[in-house]
Every structure is written in structure tokens, then in C-alpha cells.
Amino acid sequence: MLQALAVKYRPKTFDELIGQKTVSTSLKYALNNNRLAHAYLFSGLRGSGKTSSARIFSRALVCDQGPSDTPCGTCKQCIAALEGKHIDIIEMDAASNRGLEDIQALIEQTKYAPSMARFKIFIIDEVHMLTPQAANALLKTLEEPPSYVKFILATTDPLKLPATVLSRTQHFRFKQIPQSEIQNHLKEILIKENVRFEEEALKFLARSGNGSLRDTLTLLDQAIIFCQNDISVLKITDMLGFLDPNKIKEFYHAILTKNKEKVFDFLDELKEYEASSVIDEMLFYLKESFFARSTEFSTLIYERFFRILARAKNMICDDDGFTLCVMAFMMMEASYLKEIDTQINEIEQRKAENITPKITPILEQKIEEKPKAKNAYELLLEAIYDRDYELGECFEKSTQFISYENEILTISSNATRENRTQLNKGFKLIQELLKDKLGQNAKIAVQKEMAIDESKLQSITQDPSTLSNSKLDLNSSFNELKQGAKKFNPEEDVKEALKDCFGEPQIQE
Structure with missing residues (x-):
């Protein structure tokens, strides 16, 4: 009768175990140096060698020449174990024997010494399928079994096991085989x-x-x-159900050569396949080419195509044809970018080759002008823009620079209504930025910009010959201007100007 390859070529020694060198090395050392635990847990992907390792380990424990890392395979213990007939090696499938009664029956068997070997070994496969009651019943025996009892538990999902079970076993993780x-x-x-x-x-x-x-x-x-x-x-x-690698290669070639007709033909043909499968195949081909250091694609194209294919996987929807079309268009666009980059490099190289140094008289050489230094007002304005763009716009629109002397920045202001309110709210920030830029002793002085009504100046701008005929009494006009005048006080003027410019100061809590 034909035997399945998975059964026929099942490993019989640790040396035959594929892709689990770390686990096999550890178990071999434990066998050769008598560092045996009472319970082991093997976890990992299905088909990674958990059950095979459990059987090899069991045979190594009961072998007449052992315990050793290499069972002889000829003694009666090894022969019985290889045939699956050893009465002291009990295998149990927890998926079909998961109840409390099944575990109680197993515990009952631990009370009896082995019949023909030095150990009695229990292999429990898919142990995470045990019910919580069954797992709890196993705990005491699992922690302190008789000296002749060994437990080997196997699971594909160790996270489903109670922490109490994990803490009572030596855990070996089987990795995905390369x-x-x-x-x-x-x-x-x-x-x-x-x-x-x-x-x-x-x-x-x-x-x-x-x-x-x-x-x-x-x-x-x-x-x-x-x-x-x-x-x-x-x-x-x-x-x-995979794509032929040669077809994928032709598809990439059509994209790189910008053969739109051929790309459309391929897209029409690929509609019969799932988009996820096509994208996976294209990724695999690109990855293989990259690690083979193929010159079919440049480094820039590799980076762009990998990024596009990753985005295409996230765009997968019910319409596979739409996803593949978008992917192909993005890749064609990326190949155009390569051409643009190449052209730019060529132009720059041409320029570099055509440039010849010219010797010009010293008098004709242009002296490079140094950038003009910014005044105190411009430095402050730049700082305000960096911190608060809207406040900077308002400050620039409402103020003008007058002077900066003795660490006092004098400006004029024509702020009204909303601008005045905004400057009032930001005045504290303006002062902090002023000190930060011009020093801690720097101050700001504001003068209100006087608005002149030109209509009232008409009489002054009139022709002097007409002034003698007018009834304008200059003396009375001067008297009106003097009314309400007060004595000049610099400090009061500054306060009034700040009040007119920024309004009443507000205390922010």
C-alpha cells in the first residue's frame, strides 16, 4: 500500500528534524547530561515537528542504551516505540478527549509503574483544547508527578493555555521552517x-x-x-493556481517599456485571477529579483514598485479588475518618474561638461553684496510671525518703525477695533519676544499715529490771494486748538498711547 510522504519520511532522530536546530540541540543536551524535567510543552505552527520531536524524545528516554540523544532503533523498546505499540508511551488527543473524565482516567494511570521501560510517558496533543475543569484537574499531577512519569504536551496555540499549566512545564517554541x-x-x-x-x-x-x-x-x-x-x-x-513567472516578467517588461496595449491585454487576461493572488505573485517575483541582484529593475524602481504593491494589497475590494488596473497605472506612472530623473541627471551632467572657467579682470568682478542687517522692528516682527502668524499680520499692518535707541523700540500705531483688541491680547507675548530678541532690558514705546482730515486743510491749501478775502479768523482757530490742552508729561503720553493702541490691559488668569 502506498504510504503518504509525510508519514514515510517522518524524522526518527533529532538529526533528521528539519528547521528546529535550537530545540533539537537543547533536548539532546538534556538527554546526554541527565537534565530531564518532569513536563515539557512543545508549541508552534502545525507541521513544524512538535509530535515528531515528542516521539523521538520518548524513544530516547526508554531506549535500552539511553537515555541518550540517539536512540539505537534496534532494541525492543525502540522497535515497539517506532511501531506505535509501546505500552509505556501513551498518546492522547485532547481535541477528542478533552473532558474531566478523560483526564481523571489519565491521572489514574500515573499511579502505576511502567511495565517494560524506565519511564512512563504521556504525550497530550492539542492540549489547549482541554476544558478548564480538565486542565485544573491535571495541575497537581503535572507539577509533582511520580519520578517515573514524564509529560510531553503539544499545542498550536499556547496562549489559550492557563498560566498555571505554562508555569509547570519547560516551554520549547517551534519556529516556522524556512x-x-x-x-x-x-x-x-x-x-x-x-x-x-x-x-x-x-x-x-x-x-x-x-x-x-x-x-x-x-x-x-x-x-x-x-x-x-x-x-x-x-x-x-x-x-x-499561480501565475507563470514568465508571464509576470512580461507584465513588468510591458510596464517598464510603457507598452500600453500589452499592459491592457495583460489586465484583461488577469481578470480571471484573484487580485490578492496576482499581487502576491508580483511581490514574490520582485523580491526574488531584488535578492538575486537582478539589473532588470533599478534601486529606485524597486522601492517604488514595492510601495505600490503594498498599497494595492490594502485596496483589495470586490472588484479585482479595478484593483489591478489602479496598481498597473500607478506602476506605469512610477516608471515615467524614473525617466524624468534620468533626464534631469543628463541635463546636469551636460551643464557640468559645458562650463569653462572664465578669467575676468579683478575690477570687473562683482563684489558679493552682504545681506542687509535687520533692524530691531524687523527682528521683532519676524519673531511674532514665527510664533503667531495672525498676530504678526496684525502687528505689521497696524504699526510702523520709528527708532530704536537706548534699548527702547519706538513704533507708531494706527490700530482700531478688532486689530486693537488682537494686539491687546497679544501684547504680553510681544513683550516676551522683544526681550528674547533684543535683551531683557528692551522696552517698547508706542506713539499713536494721528489721522489728519484733509477736508479741514482746504483753507490752508488755498491760494494765498484768496486768504485775505476769507472770513477765517486765525486767532479764533488757534484759541480753539488751545482748548483742552494739558501740560506735556512723557510718561502720561506713553500710557495714553498704549491705551489707544492696545486698549485697556486685561489680566489673564
């Missing part, structure tokens, strides 16, 4: 099975297994039948 190691293992099996194959086709099988050796070997069984003992890239891609 595709390169799976591919080499497939090659060895096919050589032993006398099956013809293309190495490139094995990459697709290794990828499809997603790091699970058992899943990959199941696919290999199917591939041998489908390909009729001659595994080729074309047949494997057809079996797995």
Missing part, C-alpha cells in the same frame, strides 16, 4: 522517489506550505500525481 530548508528536503525526497523535477517548481510548493513541512509534503504527493512523475513549473503553477 522555505530554503523545506526546498532542500523536497529535493532529497524526490531523488529518493526517482521523480523528475525542476528546482524552480519546488519554490512554489515550499511557498504554498507556509512553513509547515507536513502541508508541503501533502502538496508534493498531489504534485507527483498531477504532474505524472515529472514536476515542472508550468504544471505546478497550473495545479496551485
Whole structure:
């Protein structure tokens, strides 16, 4: 009867274990140096070697020549274990025996010494499927079993296990098996099975297994039948529903050469495939080319295409054709950008080649003008703009620079209504920025800008010959101007000017 490859080539020693060097090294050291624990937990992806490792470890414990890291395979203990008939190695599937009664029956068996070996070993697969009551019942026995009892628990989801179970076991994590190691293992099996194959086709099988050796070997069984003992890239891609790598290469070439007609033909053909599958295939091809250091794409194009394909995966919707069209258009646009960059570099290179140094008389050389130094008002205005753009606009529109002497910045202001309110609110900030830019002793003095009504100056601007005939009494006009005049007081004038410019000061809590 034909035996499945996953069963036929199941590893029988730690040296045959694929892709789990860390775990095998640790377990071998424990066996050789008598550092054995009472309970182990093996966790990891399905098909990563958990159950196989548990069986190898069990056989190493009961072997007449052991415990050692290499069971002899010839003694009655090893033969019984290899045939799955050893009465002291009990395997239990927690997915179908998950109840409290099942665990109680198992605990009852731990009370009896082994019949023919030095240890009695319990392998519980998919232990996370146990009910909470069953897991709790196992705790006491798991923590302090009889000296002749060993527990090996296996699970694909250790996070579902209670923390009390995790704390009572030595936890070994089985990692995802690298595709390169799976591919080499497939090659060895096919050589032993006398099956013809293309190495490139094995990459697709290794990828499809997603790091699970058992899943990959199941696919290999199917591939041998489908390909009729001659595994080729074309047949494997057809079996797995992948795109032919040559077709992907042609698609990329059409994009890079801006062959729109061919791109549209490909898009029309790709409508039959799922967008997610097409994008994955394009990513895989691009990644393989990148690590192979292919000159098919420039570094800039690699970066842009990787970014576009990643965005396309996030855009996947019910309409696969739409997603692929958007992806193709973005990639064509990215290839145009490459051409623009190339042209810019060429123009710059041409300029550099055409430039010849000219010797000009010293008198004709232009003296580079130094930038004009900014005055105190401009420095303050620049600082206000940096901190609050709207306040800076208001300050520039409502004030004018007069002078800066003795650390006093004198400005005039014509602020009214909203501008005056805004300047009043920001006056404290303006003072802080003034001190920050011009020193802690710097002060600001504001003079109100007087608005002159030109209509009242008409009489003055009239022709002198007409003034003698007018009834304007200059003396009476001067008397009116003198009314309400007060004695000059610089401090009071400054306060009044600040009040007119910024309004009544407000205390902010």
C-alpha cells in the first residue's frame, strides 16, 4: 500500500528534524547530561515537528542504551516505540478527549509503574483544547508527578493555555521552517522517489506550505500525481493556481517599456485571477529579483514598485479588475518618474561638461553684496510671525518703525477695533519676544499715529490771494486748538498711547 510522504519520511532522530536546530540541540543536551524535567510543552505552527520531536524524545528516554540523544532503533523498546505499540508511551488527543473524565482516567494511570521501560510517558496533543475543569484537574499531577512519569504536551496555540499549566512545564517554541530548508528536503525526497523535477517548481510548493513541512509534503504527493512523475513549473503553477513567472516578467517588461496595449491585454487576461493572488505573485517575483541582484529593475524602481504593491494589497475590494488596473497605472506612472530623473541627471551632467572657467579682470568682478542687517522692528516682527502668524499680520499692518535707541523700540500705531483688541491680547507675548530678541532690558514705546482730515486743510491749501478775502479768523482757530490742552508729561503720553493702541490691559488668569 502506498504510504503518504509525510508519514514515510517522518524524522526518527533529532538529526533528521528539519528547521528546529535550537530545540533539537537543547533536548539532546538534556538527554546526554541527565537534565530531564518532569513536563515539557512543545508549541508552534502545525507541521513544524512538535509530535515528531515528542516521539523521538520518548524513544530516547526508554531506549535500552539511553537515555541518550540517539536512540539505537534496534532494541525492543525502540522497535515497539517506532511501531506505535509501546505500552509505556501513551498518546492522547485532547481535541477528542478533552473532558474531566478523560483526564481523571489519565491521572489514574500515573499511579502505576511502567511495565517494560524506565519511564512512563504521556504525550497530550492539542492540549489547549482541554476544558478548564480538565486542565485544573491535571495541575497537581503535572507539577509533582511520580519520578517515573514524564509529560510531553503539544499545542498550536499556547496562549489559550492557563498560566498555571505554562508555569509547570519547560516551554520549547517551534519556529516556522524556512522555505530554503523545506526546498532542500523536497529535493532529497524526490531523488529518493526517482521523480523528475525542476528546482524552480519546488519554490512554489515550499511557498504554498507556509512553513509547515507536513502541508508541503501533502502538496508534493498531489504534485507527483498531477504532474505524472515529472514536476515542472508550468504544471505546478497550473495545479496551485499561480501565475507563470514568465508571464509576470512580461507584465513588468510591458510596464517598464510603457507598452500600453500589452499592459491592457495583460489586465484583461488577469481578470480571471484573484487580485490578492496576482499581487502576491508580483511581490514574490520582485523580491526574488531584488535578492538575486537582478539589473532588470533599478534601486529606485524597486522601492517604488514595492510601495505600490503594498498599497494595492490594502485596496483589495470586490472588484479585482479595478484593483489591478489602479496598481498597473500607478506602476506605469512610477516608471515615467524614473525617466524624468534620468533626464534631469543628463541635463546636469551636460551643464557640468559645458562650463569653462572664465578669467575676468579683478575690477570687473562683482563684489558679493552682504545681506542687509535687520533692524530691531524687523527682528521683532519676524519673531511674532514665527510664533503667531495672525498676530504678526496684525502687528505689521497696524504699526510702523520709528527708532530704536537706548534699548527702547519706538513704533507708531494706527490700530482700531478688532486689530486693537488682537494686539491687546497679544501684547504680553510681544513683550516676551522683544526681550528674547533684543535683551531683557528692551522696552517698547508706542506713539499713536494721528489721522489728519484733509477736508479741514482746504483753507490752508488755498491760494494765498484768496486768504485775505476769507472770513477765517486765525486767532479764533488757534484759541480753539488751545482748548483742552494739558501740560506735556512723557510718561502720561506713553500710557495714553498704549491705551489707544492696545486698549485697556486685561489680566489673564
